[in-house]
Amino acid sequence: MRPFAETCNANGEIDKATLLYLLMPQLMFSIFLLLCFGASAQDTLLLMNGRSMACHIVSDTGTVFVFDLAKPNGKVKQRELHKNDVFSLKKQGQKEVVLYAQDELLGNIYAPDEMRFYLAGENDARQNFSAWPTFAVGFALCAGVSLWGGDGYMTAVGPPILFTLVQLAPKIKIREKTMSHSDYKYNDIYADGYEPPARSRKLFRAMEGSFAGSAIGVALWFLFIKK
Numbered sequence: 001m002r003p004f005a006e007t008c009n010a011n012g013e014i015d016k017a018t019l020l021y022l023l024m025p026q027l028m029f030s031i032f033l034l035l036c037f038g039a040s041a042q043d044t045l046l047l048m049n050g051r052s053m054a055c056h057i058v059s060d061t062g063t064v065f066v067f068d069l070a071k072p073n074g075k076v077k078q079r080e081l082h083k084n085d086v087f088s089l090k091k092q093g094q095k096e097v098v099l100y101a102q103d104e105l106l107g108n109i110y111a112p113d114e115m116r117f118y119l120a121g122e123n124d125a126r127q128n129f130s131a132w133p134t135f136a137v138g139f140a141l142c143a144g145v146s147l148w149g150g151d152g153y154m155t156a157v158g159p160p161i162l163f164t165l166v167q168l169a170p171k172i173k174i175r176e177k178t179m180s181h182s183d184y185k186y187n188d189i190y191a192d193g194y195e196p197p198a199r200s201r202k203l204f205r206a207m208e209g210s211f212a213g214s215a216i217g218v219a220l221w222f223l224f225i226k227k
Contacts, residue, residue, distance in 0.1 A: 065089075125201075129201055
């Protein structure tokens with residue numbers, strides 16, 4: 001680095017380029033701190049489907065939140081969300097504000113504290129419930145039936161539909177390893193929230209596995225059995 005005296009002009013003043021060069025480390029450090037703390041300064045919306053959304057609230061129209069949401073690729077997109085879809089809002093540095101209110105006429109049968117268990121059940125089922133065993137059973141069963149039944153449409157299409165519909169009957173089993181907290185065990189409200197997303201995933205895997213198995217069975221019949 002040049003001596004300070006050499007950075008001055010004939011009048012003893014520092015030119016702008018040199019001044020910028022001298023201040024660059026401090027400037028870069030300030031920008032770094034701004035980015036770090038600015039990125040962490042987020043608002044949080046807890047939605048009625050159990051999801052927690054980190055965002056930046058831009059405005060509140062009274063019935064709708066307008067917010068900026070950062071995507072995984074770094075781009076920011078502005079979205080709107082009706083307040084009926086939001087359980088609570090927590091702004092950076094402030095206490096949580098619960099928007100949900102118990103109203104049986106609107107279908108809100110739980111008190112706010114009870115609704116937290118329901119939302120936890122929804123989120124745990126969406127994040128942790130696995131229906132791959134249902135996929136595997138459906139695949140193996142329908143592959144065997146379609147292979148045995150040949151190229152008939154009823155044996156290729158009927159079993160997958162039947163297997164999928166059967167998944168509406170059995171009770172969803174909640175395994176403790178899928179719970180985010182052990183306190184949720186034997187909690188009926190938590191189970192009520194857990195059931196709908198878990199059931200939807202179970203039906204989807206059943207349909208996916210059974211139709212895939214049926215298609216494989218028919219293909220094998222054409223390739224190796226039909227002469």
